[in-house]
Amino acid sequence: MPTLPITANYRRAGDDWEVTVRTAGRSLDATAPGLIAARVQADQLVDEIAGSHADRAVVHLLDGDALAFSVVYLHARHGLTVPDTRQTEPSTPHDQAIEA
Numbered sequence: 001m002p003t004l005p006i007t008a009n010y011r012r013a014g015d016d017w018e019v020t021v022r023t024a025g026r027s028l029d030a031t032a033p034g035l036i037a038a039r040v041q042a043d044q045l046v047d048e049i050a051g052s053h054a055d056r057a058v059v060h061l062l063d064g065d066a067l068a069f070s071v072v073y074l075h076a077r078h079g080l081t082v083p084d085t086r087q088t089e090p091s092t093p094h095d096q097a098i099e100a
Helices: 035-050 066-077 093-099
Strands: 004-013 016-023 026-032 056-062
Touching (some): 035 056, 056 066
Antiparallel strands (some): 004 016, 016 026
16 A cells, blocks of 8 residues: 655644645645644544545644744744744845836
8 A cells, every 4th residue: 555645734823723634635624723743633534534545644834934934943942932934034035126
């Protein structure tokens, strides 16, 4: 049986976090009071969405960005201030030129 690809995408919703877990043709949502709780919810949704499919690969994303999720999640797990990952400056030289 091939590996089942699953994504768990997290978004800030005020003081809460929303998570959407997706695989081909199916999507489940949950809201939690913090990122750690949202990660626990994601695990539960993954179990529900994958069913008996034992071989699964889950990628956790923050607004579609896996690296951003890792940074924010590790900060939260270690009790550090969670960095604001929302972009406030132009990200590419092209965007910077437009801003100038």
